[in-house]
Amino acid sequence: MAKHPYPLFLLDRTKRGSLQLQLRLNLKRLVHNGVLEPGKEVPSSRELARELQISRNTVLQVYDRLVGEGYLEALPRRGLFVSQLLEERSLRRAGLGEANLPPSRPVNIFTRLAPIPFRPCQPDVRLFPLHLWNRARGKALRKHGADLLRYQSDEPLGLPQLRQSLAAYLQGSRGVRCDWRQVAITTGSQQALFLLAHLLLKPGDPVAMEDPGYLGARWAWQHIGATIDPIPVDSAGMRFESEKRFSPKLIYTTPSRQFPIGSCLSLPRRVALVAFAANKKSWIVEDDYDSEFRYSRAPLPSLQSLDSSQRVIYVGSTSKVLFPSLRIGYAVLPVSLVEKFARLRAVLDEHGPLIDQAALAEFIESGALYRHIRRCRRAYAQRLTAFQDSASQFGLPIHFPHTDGGMNQAGLLCCPGSDKEHSLRLSREGLEIPPLSRYSLRAISPGLLFGFTAFEPNTIRRSIKLVSRALNAR
Amino acid sequence: MAKHPYPLFLLDRTKRGSLQLQLRLNLKRLVHNGVLEPGKEVPSSRELARELQISRNTVLQVYDRLVGEGYLEALPRRGLFVSQLLEERSLRRAGLGEANLPPSRPVNIFTRLAPIPFRPCQPDVRLFPLHLWNRARGKALRKHGADLLRYQSDEPLGLPQLRQSLAAYLQGSRGVRCDWRQVAITTGSQQALFLLAHLLLKPGDPVAMEDPGYLGARWAWQHIGATIDPIPVDSAGMRFESEKRFSPKLIYTTPSRQFPIGSCLSLPRRVALVAFAANKKSWIVEDDYDSEFRYSRAPLPSLQSLDSSQRVIYVGSTSKVLFPSLRIGYAVLPVSLVEKFARLRAVLDEHGPLIDQAALAEFIESGALYRHIRRCRRAYAQRLTAFQDSASQFGLPIHFPHTDGGMNQAGLLCCPGSDKEHSLRLSREGLEIPPLSRYSLRAISPGLLFGFTAFEPNTIRRSIKLVSRALNAR
Numbered sequence: 001m002a003k004h005p006y007p008l009f010l011l012d013r014t015k016r017g018s019l020q021l022q023l024r025l026n027l028k029r030l031v032h033n034g035v036l037e038p039g040k041e042v043p044s045s046r047e048l049a050r051e052l053q054i055s056r057n058t059v060l061q062v063y064d065r066l067v068g069e070g071y072l073e074a075l076p077r078r079g080l081f082v083s084q085l086l087e088e089r090s091l092r093r094a095g096l097g098e099a100n101l102p103p104s105r106p107v108n109i110f111t112r113l114a115p116i117p118f119r120p121c122q123p124d125v126r127l128f129p130l131h132l133w134n135r136a137r138g139k140a141l142r143k144h145g146a147d148l149l150r151y152q153s154d155e156p157l158g159l160p161q162l163r164q165s166l167a168a169y170l171q172g173s174r175g176v177r178c179d180w181r182q183v184a185i186t187t188g189s190q191q192a193l194f195l196l197a198h199l200l201l202k203p204g205d206p207v208a209m210e211d212p213g214y215l216g217a218r219w220a221w222q223h224i225g226a227t228i229d230p231i232p233v234d235s236a237g238m239r240f241e242s243e244k245r246f247s248p249k250l251i252y253t254t255p256s257r258q259f260p261i262g263s264c265l266s267l268p269r270r271v272a273l274v275a276f277a278a279n280k281k282s283w284i285v286e287d288d289y290d291s292e293f294r295y296s297r298a299p300l301p302s303l304q305s306l307d308s309s310q311r312v313i314y315v316g317s318t319s320k321v322l323f324p325s326l327r328i329g330y331a332v333l334p335v336s337l338v339e340k341f342a343r344l345r346a347v348l349d350e351h352g353p354l355i356d357q358a359a360l361a362e363f364i365e366s367g368a369l370y371r372h373i374r375r376c377r378r379a380y381a382q383r384l385t386a387f388q389d390s391a392s393q394f395g396l397p398i399h400f401p402h403t404d405g406g407m408n409q410a411g412l413l414c415c416p417g418s419d420k421e422h423s424l425r426l427s428r429e430g431l432e433i434p435p436l437s438r439y440s441l442r443a444i445s446p447g448l449l450f451g452f453t454a455f456e457p458n459t460i461r462r463s464i465k466l467v468s469r470a471l472n473a474r
Numbered sequence: 475m476a477k478h479p480y481p482l483f484l485l486d487r488t489k490r491g492s493l494q495l496q497l498r499l500n501l502k503r504l505v506h507n508g509v510l511e512p513g514k515e516v517p518s519s520r521e522l523a524r525e526l527q528i529s530r531n532t533v534l535q536v537y538d539r540l541v542g543e544g545y546l547e548a549l550p551r552r553g554l555f556v557s558q559l560l561e562e563r564s565l566r567r568a569g570l571g572e573a574n575l576p577p578s579r580p581v582n583i584f585t586r587l588a589p590i591p592f593r594p595c596q597p598d599v600r601l602f603p604l605h606l607w608n609r610a611r612g613k614a615l616r617k618h619g620a621d622l623l624r625y626q627s628d629e630p631l632g633l634p635q636l637r638q639s640l641a642a643y644l645q646g647s648r649g650v651r652c653d654w655r656q657v658a659i660t661t662g663s664q665q666a667l668f669l670l671a672h673l674l675l676k677p678g679d680p681v682a683m684e685d686p687g688y689l690g691a692r693w694a695w696q697h698i699g700a701t702i703d704p705i706p707v708d709s710a711g712m713r714f715e716s717e718k719r720f721s722p723k724l725i726y727t728t729p730s731r732q733f734p735i736g737s738c739l740s741l742p743r744r745v746a747l748v749a750f751a752a753n754k755k756s757w758i759v760e761d762d763y764d765s766e767f768r769y770s771r772a773p774l775p776s777l778q779s780l781d782s783s784q785r786v787i788y789v790g791s792t793s794k795v796l797f798p799s800l801r802i803g804y805a806v807l808p809v810s811l812v813e814k815f816a817r818l819r820a821v822l823d824e825h826g827p828l829i830d831q832a833a834l835a836e837f838i839e840s841g842a843l844y845r846h847i848r849r850c851r852r853a854y855a856q857r858l859t860a861f862q863d864s865a866s867q868f869g870l871p872i873h874f875p876h877t878d879g880g881m882n883q884a885g886l887l888c889c890p891g892s893d894k895e896h897s898l899r900l901s902r903e904g905l906e907i908p909p910l911s912r913y914s915l916r917a918i919s920p921g922l923l924f925g926f927t928a929f930e931p932n933t934i935r936r937s938i939k940l941v942s943r944a945l946n947a948r
Contacts, residue, residue, distance in 0.1 A: 114621060114624070115624070122624070122625070125620045125623035125624055126620045128620070128623060130615065130620075130623075141604070146599045146600045146602070146604075147588065148799060149599035149602060149604075149797035149798065149799050149800075150588070150589070150596070150599055150797070150798055150799060151596070151793070151798040151799065152799060186823070187661060187823035187824075187826065187827075188823050188824050190821075190822070190823050190824045191822060191823035194821060194822045194823065216821075216824070219820075219821045220821060223818075223821050319625070323623035323624070324623065324624055324625040325622060325623050325624060325625065325626060325827060325828035325829065326623075326827055326829075327823070327824070327825070327826060327827040327828075344697075346693075347664075347668060347690075347693045347694060347697050348664070348665060348668045348822075349660070349661035349662050349664050349665035349668065349801070350661075350662050350664045350690070350801070351801070352661065352801060353661075353799060353800055353801040353802075353827060353830060354799035354801075355799065355800075356827060356830075
């Protein structure tokens with residue numbers, strides 16, 4: 001321990017539940033008052049646990065959280081360090097109640113934004129044809145001039161031109177049947193989920209959602225105080241038992257490619273689910289996540305296209321097919337919800353930025369969107385192959401049950417240990433591979449989620465080798 | 475009545491409260507099934523009221539609403555007509571339950587977005603230096619490249635670079651004291667209000683706000699189920715009686731230039747209000763609306779700069795000083811709220827679009843923002859003069875108590891009749907001049923709200939002449 005002449009932590013052991021919190025605040029304080037300088041290595045979880053006589057798991061969880069908050073950084077094959085990027089001085093000078101302020105970050109944090117392998121759900125933005133986007137934007141501005149700069153408070157659902165382009169695109173690519181006035185533009189799909197939660201749910205309402213499932217959706221339902229009923233997922237998607245006596249107010253699903261598992265909801269289950277919702281007067285929120293990136297099979301029809309009772313709300317996003325920071329998502333609403341949705345949106349933030357909406361409409365109409373999706377599909381298919389080849393080449397002790405598409409590969413662990421532990425160990429190798437259990441409410445088979453789309457084949461191979469070494473070294 | 479061979483309306487007089495609704499739906503139906511064709515004149519309120527034997531007020535209110543919904547259009551000096559822009563056929567073809575779908579609008583609705591005199595709160599976007607904006611955007615993209623296209627989920631409060639620029643700008647121009655990490659970028663100021671409502675209020679909580687006051691704020695508080703306590707406004711701003719025994723959870727005010735009245739909260743009242751909030755542990759939401767456009771006096775210090783107890787949340791927007799469709803607003807948060815605000819924002823829509831945020835940071839740092847504000851200030855001062863000169867030249871029967879700044883002029887009516895009636899009559903002249911009573915919960919002196927900033931001096935003179943003729947013709 002000479003390497004880490006740690007001041008004694010004052011841990012109050014009478015408050016058992018708060019050991020983690022105490023440890024975390026103590027570590028932060030050491031960072032803030034400069035005892036732990038940026039770049040300094042922190043002791044291994046084993047060492048610190050031994051010294052403080054607390055469980056190693058407690059230390060692991062605190063480290064995990066401090067990495068997430070940007071206080072600590074994992075450097076590949078070296079260990080955990082106090083983040084070099086913390087501007088120690090600015091923190092102290094501010095003196096603004098450190099416990100409440102988020103950690104200081106350097107002014108230009110972009111270098112930290114580039115995803116490290118294998119962060120899930122990251123498109124490769126370097127493939128995006130920014131020059132074509134700028135051309136579409138310029139065209140829109142020349143066409144509309146200053147008119148594009150004004151308020152559009154009487155159209156909180158977005159620019160009619162874009163809503164029409166999207167309606168046509170969704171009809172062509174996903175069989176979505178709607179009038180363009182049913183299309184609402186939102187700030188990412190997350191805002192659509194938030195608005196739907198506020199529109200359709202009351203505290204205590206039961207919501208059925210896939211488990212494991214998408215956290216952003218769960219947060220939206222939980223924010224309104226809904227009760228989550230976790231539905232298991234198998235190789236044919238959500239295993240929804242329609243005989244069940246319960247009547248969910250809302251059913252959330254990612255049928256094209258279940259997030260995070262990756263299975264596709266089978267056609268019989270689609271038909272049964274839509275019939276169940278019509279019968280029970282439940283709403284279905286169909287988050288058509290990952291529908292664009294299939295490399296072999298053709299996609300199944302959307303739930304929305306099967307629904308004749310106007311119970312399905314189709315939600316999508318341009319974050320993956322264009323670029324995430326554009327923040328344009330959309331919802332295709334049943335007619336009965338259009339006005340209410342628009343009213344709530346107006347209270348929430350009036351409407352979204354218009355220049356980008358007009359640019360996107362031009363971009364779609366020029367055919368550039370289709371061409372970009374095709375290009376990404378080719379690149380991502382190669383990366384998936386590189387991923388699968390390296391996984392078998394380096395003997396990854398992981399089984400990948402759904403290998404046919406998407407942006408991520410969910411793998412079930414074939415080695416002992418919890419997925420949280422494995423994920424944390426991998427983070428010390430400079431990798432970001434979240435545990436599947438992060439996305440679930442119930443206990444599930446331990447596994448890891450790999451996103452492969454943002455990384456070159458070479459990076460993928462190198463990183464898989466690292467993963468393999470770490471997992472097999474145990 | 476030969477001019478209007480109206481089919482008989484089926485009005486059910488046993489349901490008294492719903493006469494308006496019935497009339498409205500009947501009129502819409504006539505539009506939808508083509509009996510009332512686009513361009514056709516509708517009968518005057520007097521005629522229709524006589525024929526249907528209902529009160530003229532009922533008809534007026536229905537007409538008012540149908541104008542707002544885009545079904546009817548007022549043509550200057552001619553009367554009310556079914557909107558030429560309604561695409562009658564597409565409405566019928568859609569067959570999507572007309573009662574629930576918003577009215578059809580033509581694809582390119584921009585021509586309708588240009589404000590007509592004297593719509594309040596409209597900057598003149600034609601003055602905006604779009605080429606400088608595009609230059610700032612290009613610079614940001616060259617600087618950051620693809621990094622600007624990624625997710626920034628770990629910074630839901632926005633781009634650090636922009637938050638720093640804004641912190642410096644607000645400190646310089648408004649005396650706001652904060653660390654940049656207290657600045658949150660929002661989708662317009664409306665999203666800041668919505669987030670604050672959800673963060674600070676529970677159903678039933680008392681909220682004190684100026685009456686008349688800003689509707690967007692009232693909607694945000696009401697959405698969460700807060701109880702509004704309307705506070706009267708006089709020539710020194712909000713007349714808040716600090717002796718009052720009630721303890722509002724939140725106090726909402728527009729101190730720089732009260733919306734819509736235009737008075738400025740006096741310094742003694744500012745000091746008293748901040749002390750009251752500290753004492754009662756109330757939150758103050760300081761919406762610094764219109765602080766940029768003062769033409770004679772220097773602005774008073776912001777409430778935020780007077781507050782040493784971290785009870786003031788400073789809210790602002792770039793909609794007026796740049797352009798509304800940019801949808802960038804901001805809140806300066808007390809330290810204790812920063813993390814909670816960020817978490818809620820992440821659930822709401824993750825974060826806002828980044829390219830615009832980076833462009834705005836460059837735009838501010840280049841000095842272009844300051845130059846643009848100065849340029850607008852000069853133009854708007856001329857327009858205010860034109861407004862005041864024409865008002866006296868044409869003998870407007872209206873008294874303007876606060877003539878020293880801002881984007882709007884609130885005028886008290888010196889002629890008989892309700893302000894709603896006058897506003898509706900003026901809408902038939904092709905003018906958009908909302909009644910002050912629209913913004914109030916309690917009965918107030920009848921008045922009208924004129925926005926003057928979006929219109930050339932010539933347009934202002936011509937329109938004032940029209941207003942004068944309509945009001946004096948009575």
